[in-house]
Amino acid sequence: MPPTALHCIVHLTPVKMLQERFPAVYAIKFSNPEDPEHYSLGDMMIWATVPYIVWQLLYHFMISVRRADKIAAGRPTSFTWMRKSYSKAWIGRFVLSLPESLQEPFFMLIQYSYALSTMIPCPIWFWYRTASGVFITALFVWSIHNGATYYIDVFGKRFQKEMEQLKRDVARWQSSPEATTSPLILPENTPSIEPRKVPSQPGKPSSIDRIPPLDAGEASSSGVNTGQSGEPVARERNEKN
Template identity: 55%
Template sequence: MEIYHRARLVAGVREIIYNNVEQLSQRWNRTEAITLWEKVLFICGVFNILISGYIIGGYPQIFHYWYTGQLLYLLPIRYYTFYKRDSHLFLADLCYAVNILCMCTIWLCPRSTRLFIGTYCLAFGNNAISITMWRSLMVFHSLDKVTTVFIYVMPCVALHCLVHLMPPDLQQERFPAIWAIKMLAPSLRVQDSLLAMTVWSTVPYLIWQLAYYFMVTVRQREKIAAGSPTSFTWLRKRYAQTTIGRVMLSLPESLQEPAFMMLQYIYILLTCLPCLIWFRNRYASATFLIVVFFGSVYNGATFYSELFRKRNKNEEESVG
């Protein structure tokens, strides 16, 4: 009987060890798979930058094809991942609407000067500056973070190629609105150009803002109250300790979101003002894009340095 109990005890211990080893092996395999996926993403991210730079320098007239193809690939993935995390209300933000406007400008209405002006101002204004506002990171091993930078930066790069790098004859044939504005721009006074930019960037913004209010703020009110994040709730939490945040939070709750909308519109107008410089001067436009891209790379470098610092600290503690 004692031998029987010992045998059962040994079998039980063996089963426990086997299960622990099996769990450890599965966890290791998952870690290896994740690591391999991150390596693949990192390589693809680096090559994406290299290919984009090559197209800009050698074949800028086809860059809008490259931009469109990537947008059609990345947006469905972004929708799927955001929906799984219950963050899909972020997809109604203005930066995504600007990408849709850019697609309309390129493929549907290349003759509309008003649409182009609105798209250009919102891309070089709202989207470009949002790199700083949202502290976007160029982290190559994260498809989510790379997609965010893409959403902000790529419309600007595509429009830069169409405005400044495309041959004039091809521009006149394929994008007559851009060609007509460039031909007319030298004869316009600065105040006339700024007025046109203000008006035609305000129109699509107001259309988007009204649609956002009724489709998200009103219709999704219960989901938002249950915890689904939006840009308004995120910014209210993030900037709660800043001067503007304190002022907004001091208002009655019913007035906080209208105040946020008004603040966002002022932000849109202010960021659109320099767009006249970017449109008239290709070197100023290129410099601006480099600065914007540098901001995302700097944020990514900060992320990596903090990650390595924590990893080294954990290794030192484990050794100690």
Template identity: 45%
Template sequence: MTSEYEPTTADSSSSSEAIFEDSGSDGAQDLSDVTATPVALSRSNSSSSVSYIDLSKLLLLSDFDFGLGLDQVGDSTKKRFNDMKKLTKDHISRLKLERPSRSTFLSDSINLTVGKNKELSKAQEVFIHRLSKFDQRINANLQSSATEKLFYALAVFTIAVSGFIIGKYPEWFHIFYTGLFCLLMPIRFYTYFKQSFQYYLADLCYYVNLLLVLFIWWFPASPTLFVSVFSLTMGTLSFAVITWRNSLVLHSIEKTTSSFIHIMPPVTMFVIVHELPESLIKQRFPAVASIESWDFVNGILWTSFYYTIWQVTYHYFITIKRKEKIEKGRVTSFSYLKKKNANKAIGRFVNSLPYNWMQITAFTLIQFGYQILTMIFCPIWFKYKHACGAFMCFIFIWASYNGATYYIDVFGKRLDKEVERLKREILELQEKKGKVEEKDLTDINNDKLNVEKVAEIDKDKVTKVD
């Protein structure tokens, strides 16, 4: 670097030579002249004039010589300084590329620990969320909605009103039954169509209820219809409470409706036959008054006639007309019974038949045989009032017992399932947390070892560079 206040190298050297030549001829005069005349500064090519070289200044501020005149050193000295500078830079670059610095490892370790803490916090949040869902499921299973509570109260009230009407105003009971039928059936139709269970509405129990309504309001003078309705209600519908396990669950509209369509028709026939005055029976239901004794064979024939009408209609409109939809997954009582009884002897027999029409025929004959079997007691129920009343009480108690079983066992099993599910979730979270903590300890130890190794490597490399 050339400053405007300093002479160039050529000027300073020529001036120096002239001064020393004049001093040889006249020393005193020359010395005074030298003292009086300003002397120009000179620089040497030797590196011995530099007493100390700051390496950091050479590396960081290479263009500033701090007044030491380093920019005028010789070429060989500059080359050595440049080589040293380049070597040091290469060393530092290799260290950065080979392994991160200690601060980088420490920051990575801190970030890893923070990440693990976030994982633990997330696991705790998941556990709290699952516990909250468990509490919601328990409350949903143990608590009923406002509609169910209201229906429970109405169901209890309906049972009380039914007993009051039977004892005080039996002539109004068939009207009471018809009102309940017109109220509950639209609800059943709506819920079953919504759940894709509409093919169940073609079952025998709904057909018998329809026959009873026809007998009460349109054909009260038909002895054949009365015999068929009495046989079907006291036979198939009553025993279906036992075989189909109808449950009187008062808060459930669905289960209470199922109990209604199986219990109320035989109770209505019991009231018409045994509780109404004879004068009213002759006037209102002449078909009942026309039968003095029960003809068992005649009852089987007429009942079989009405039963055949239902069975043929059912298989034509459901099994044949709706075959494609049934194959796609729509449920019918026939497909349900085949699946339910698949492991029983009768189910294995029906399912073993090679063709579908054979299975349908076998199912129809078995159902018809079940109907004939349940009709055996109809002469007793028709002749003896107290026996028929006791049988009705037995059916009602059986349905109530099934309802109590539902409340105690089903709700209890649901609660047990929820508790077991929560236990499994807690164990899974504990195992996950233990694995995370174990991994954290291992990672922390590994991080410490890595930091120590990096510190040793850095120390060794710095020593070699020095």
């Protein structure tokens, strides 16, 4: 958003409104290089360095010095995170190769150098509208790419882990001896269905013996009835015209 705000103020604001509401931008944009209100790249870097140094020193005093015991107990800071995350990168190996007393000052120096490197191309975005538009477009496309890959890398991998855990749970449940004796789970408010018991009589088969075979059910479902002699009897149809 800061590059977008800068582009709108510098390149899309009318000159009269720019002079009234943003006189500093108007002075830099329309003043001559020899005028005292004109700022060069060196002047901008100096004025940006002063608040940066104040912030960095206050951060070091408030966090690294006053809360050293909490950091030693495991609370992360930007410096400890850098040492852990970039320990295998060249910049991390370089910082870790230094004595421990010099590691944090070099880390702050690296941060300041990075800040200066991002300030150097800023006059290009300030003086040239097309270059500023190309820069903002590149940032917009980059943000879309980061957002899309975040959903794939984070949510996709998380869903994959959940599916793999579900497969392991199902496999463990199927291999458990309790799986064969677990009761049947019916939906709520489902009436229980009990098998009809036929009292056994002497000389007659029991209720279990009276269960028809599977092929008999298939024959019945196909529209063919079997008589007592075992021969198929055609089912009568009533067709209405």
